[in-house]
Amino acid sequence: MTSSSTPSAPPPAQLCADLPDPTALGLVTSGNDVCALVASAFTGRHLATIPASVPTDVHRAVGRARTAQQRWHTVPLSRRIGIFRELRARFRAERAVLFPALVHGCGLGSLDTITELHTADRYFPSCEAAARAHLRRYRLPRPHLNGGSGARCAPGHAVVTSCTDDARPLMSLLEGALPALLGGSCVITRLSARTAVAALRMAQHARAAGLPDGVWQFVLPQGRTATWALHALLAEHTDARSPHCCPATPRPEDETLAAPGLLVVRHDACVPAAVRAAVPSCFGRAGRTCAAASLIAVHQSTWASFERAFTRAALHYAAHPASRTALPVANAERGAAWAQAARACGARPVLGSPQRFAPRPDALWHPVVLAASSWDGAPIPAVPRAPLALLVRYTAWSEILELARHTNRHLGMFTRTRSSQLQPQFAGLPDGHLTLNAAPRSGLSPRQALDALQ
CATH class of the missing domain: 3.40.309.10 (Aldehyde Dehydrogenase; Chain A, domain 2)
Incomplete structure (x- = not known):
């Protein structure tokens, strides 16, 4: 094993001192005392303490998402695209902060982190083009059917669940959320301790870009049993699962094969x-x-x-x-x-x-x-x-x-x-x-x- 030349670790205060409040961003918690401790994958230094989710949080998240989706699906596509253009601009401006979050929080090397950031930057415009082409096939003949907004809505699912991949933390986060959000659905993303810091950074920018409360939420299980329980509850109470290239299993022991x-x-x-x-x-x-x-x-x-x-x-x-x-x-x-x-x-x-x-x-x-x-x-x-x-x-x-x-x-x-x-x-x-x-x-x-x- 080679253990030298690991990426230098910024002080935790620089990386996570301004980490947003998880509750304000929809990382729903029920006041339990269980927390997920996030440490640097390279140095072991403490980065953040994030409240973990319990089964009651899933029910609360789904309820909030269904309420938010009643308004979100009437928002014109042009407005949704404007929000994600602003998110991309903020993402580009904050790549220097996301870089150490991916390195230390997710354990990616510098080369893999640069590739992840570059791929994520290109994903935004491709997602916008796909959403425009996709929704053109579902034009409604009378705009007043959509609340008088003139928006064109494709038939879809109200609440969608997604998950992140520790090896592709940023891309799996965006691939699981952006297409569904642009299509008018609300998303609940299941995080892991490795992807939580980067996900909260992106959620912070999404809220600042104008994404309404309750449209994109997160749950963070702690431990194998909680991961499986939350996965099962999300599958039961949401309308669909956001498609993934090769779906991840909620059992960590199966993820290695x-x-x-x-x-x-x-x-x-x-x-x-x-x-x-x-x-x-x-x-x-x-x-x-x-x-x-x-x-x-x-x-x-x-x-x-x-x-x-x-x-x-x-x-x-x-x-x-x-x-x-x-x-x-x-x-x-x-x-x-x-x-x-x-x-x-x-x-x-x-x-x-x-x-x-x-x-x-x-x-x-x-x-x-x-x-x-x-x-x-x-x-x-x-x-x-x-x-x-x-x-x-x-x-x-x-x-x-x-x-x-x-x-x-x-x-x-x-x-x-x-x-x-x-x-x-x-x-x-x-x-x-x-x-x-x-x-x-x-x-x-x-x-x-x-x-x-x-």
């Missing part, structure tokens, strides 16, 4: 381009995203050159201090166990050692790369959300079809062949998130989210 993403390097692929895309896809955010390409299938004609270039690039990526993201203890433990099991099945170590996944609170990652000349066809076990990569050599397309049966919906393929010529070969492959000559990316587009909410 997932079917691997698949990246295919064909015989006619550009090896340097494939390597440049594969390394951050495997190891970015400590390999915790659903689109992490933990399984890389390489054609035998490009096997040697890809293995050399990938190993060299992975070592260089890991050596850069800005790329180091904190890895949760459970992920580290299961990552070591999975790597040892893969070695027992015949995979040889190329980079790193499974024993280097030392479980400790500030565990920083070091990538582990394994290579297998062939896989015997046995189901590939669920890969922990950790910086792991398994290189598999293939010779026939039927081997890719077999591997695809044991992977998730994210598929990336590097080839010089035109997509029209590849269509017959895509039969049987997961096509939910198919990308050509690029690594798979997590997240749903705003258009997909809006369509799913109708």
Whole structure:
């Protein structure tokens, strides 16, 4: 484990002294004494104490949301867009404050934090464009049906629930809330201790931008039992769940396992381009995203050159201090166990050692790369959300079809062949998130989210 060169920690007073009052922003509490303690993922220093939610808070939040939605769905789309344009402007102005909140609160490395902020900034205009295009399909012939405001409202859900992902704290927060809010729904977001500080910062700016009270609320469970209980209550009492790319489970122990993403390097692929895309896809955010390409299938004609270039690039990526993201203890433990099991099945170590996944609170990652000349066809076990990569050599397309049966919906393929010529070969492959000559990316587009909410 590498423990040096962690991001410098600003004093907690600078990061959280002006943290907004959770009650004023709709983080509903019932006066219980249970609190979630937020500490820096890198230094362990105390950042904030946030009141935790209990089941009665869910009922209160849903009631407030239903009352607020009666007014919110009559607000013209132009007004909603104006609020979120102001939110984007405030977000841009406060990125210097959000940066340490993402680093220390969520455990993201500097490089991953910059990527998260940049992606979030681009999400606002794309969400606005999708909302305009989506609501044009639901024009009402008589504006007075909408309270005389002239707003055009699509049929949708009144109260929607969403959740955040610790590996994508800001994007999961926005993807779960913005499309639903622009569509006229109210949102209740289930936070975690890791995402609470960044979420409260965004909520503070949303209220300042003009978002009415009760339209966007938060609940923060404390402990595994409370997480499951609040998740069940939200599912029961809200109208729908905001769509997510790969829905997270409310059980933290299940969050560390997932079917691997698949990246295919064909015989006619550009090896340097494939390597440049594969390394951050495997190891970015400590390999915790659903689109992490933990399984890389390489054609035998490009096997040697890809293995050399990938190993060299992975070592260089890991050596850069800005790329180091904190890895949760459970992920580290299961990552070591999975790597040892893969070695027992015949995979040889190329980079790193499974024993280097030392479980400790500030565990920083070091990538582990394994290579297998062939896989015997046995189901590939669920890969922990950790910086792991398994290189598999293939010779026939039927081997890719077999591997695809044991992977998730994210598929990336590097080839010089035109997509029209590849269509017959895509039969049987997961096509939910198919990308050509690029690594798979997590997240749903705003258009997909809006369509799913109708």
